Amino acid sequence: MALDPGTEALARLAEERVDHRFKGLPPDADGLTVGELAAQRRNLFTGGFSTPVLALSAERLDHNLRLMETYATRHGLAFAPHGKTSMAPRLFRRQIEHGAWGITLAVPHQVRVARAYGVRRVFLANELVDPAALRWTAAELAVDPGFSFVCYVDSVRGVELMDAALRGAARPLDVVVELAAGEGARTGVRTEEECAAVADAVAAAPTLRLVGVAGYEGEVPGADPERVHAWLRRLVALAVDFDKAGRFAGVDEIIVSAGGSAWFDAVADVFAGIPELSLPVLKLLRSGAYVSHDDGHYRRITPFNRVPGEGALEPAFRLWAQVVSRPSAEQAFVNAGKRDAAYDLDLPFAQAVRRDGVERVAAGIEVSALSDQHAWLRTALDADLEVGDWVGLGLSHPCTSFDKWQLIPLAEADGTVVDYIRTFF
Secondary structure, three states: OOOOHHHHHHHHHOOOEOOOOOOOOOHHHOOOEHHHHHHOOOEOOOOOOOOOEEEEEHHHHHHHHHHHHHHHHHOOOEEOOEOOOOOOHHHHHHHHHOOOOOEEEOOHHHHHHHHHOOOOEEEEEEEOOOHHHHHHHHHHHHHOOOOEEEEEEOOHHHHHHHHHHHOOOOOOEEEEEEEOOOOOOOOOEOOHHHHHHHHHHHHOOOOEEEEEEEOOHHHOOOOOHHHHHHHHHHHHHHHHHHHHOOOOOOOOOEEEEEOOOOOHHHHHHHHOOOOOOOOOEEEEEOOOHHHOOOOOHHHHHOHHHOOHHHOOOOOOEEEEEEEEEEEEOOEEEEOOOOOOOOOOOOOOEEEEEEEOOEEEEOOOEEEEEEOOOOEEEEEOOOOOOOOOOEEEEEOOOOHHHHOOOOEEEEEOOOOEEEEEEEOOO
């Protein structure tokens, strides 16, 4: 039986040659294919990898995939995790294998990547008014009856631009009205009256079809449980009002979508109370950072802190760097910096030190600053740290960690590298 194009494209990732493009990989692996290198099952610490090198924990990745699959199922939610976090087709496939309805994306290039690797359902959590991107999307819809695509609209002008670009399209493009999280928030329609005007414009555009409502509760000003719940109830009420007005004629289901990585418990609470509508409701959650989680921002804000009985995500990234300078008893430098580590939300966290095959806790060691290619370490006077030691750094913010690495080793707890995750940013 022939493989589908997406599966064939994923298989071809293993045929890519390892070379200078990929940071941290063993220099003596140049010329091997990714598949050949993976088959060698080299050890991250003894197999010739060079620092800095970012690794993804195989066990923790599996745990996070299973946990969010269970969470979404338990709460009756469809799940379209945000793919902008990783931009890794192998992870997209694993997320779908773990029950994801589809993949959420943010910009047209990301949609092209997802389509190249066989993603059949895409939720674009953004407005789309670029004519070239709209025509490409229409062509994809025309050649693949199984391709489902939904995007935001938040203005009459945007609807007009979309309609003009899509004239002659074989299938209408499905849209959801985006409700803004409040004044001063990001994109989205500010009032229910304006939402109705945008919906009227969609109804008048033969190239578009209104299929639901959506938004992002993470933008609620001064977000706290009360404010987030209140905004989510507004979103549900908008769907109810649109349904009563007959605005979803000709569709099979009504999409109601929200959910970043900070408030998905609130989404589950409010969406559980969506009343019966004239059509089935697809309650679509879009959280994306869970796949790797982190050691900083998302560790602090994850909803699992509020609902510990439902489980806990595990940080799956560790960046290994080497001590290259120890100029004083209170200072050291490792060879990883802004080019390698996320730093927009928190500096990296020193977690472990490896020397002569022995790993221990990084006691008395703190990252105090980053340069382009160095991390500045502040060390206690009794900190045991020498030039040549490897320091394992935890990271904060998955989205700006994945994007610095094109090929990421997937390593088991003992350091055995079992696969490589290719990213496309």
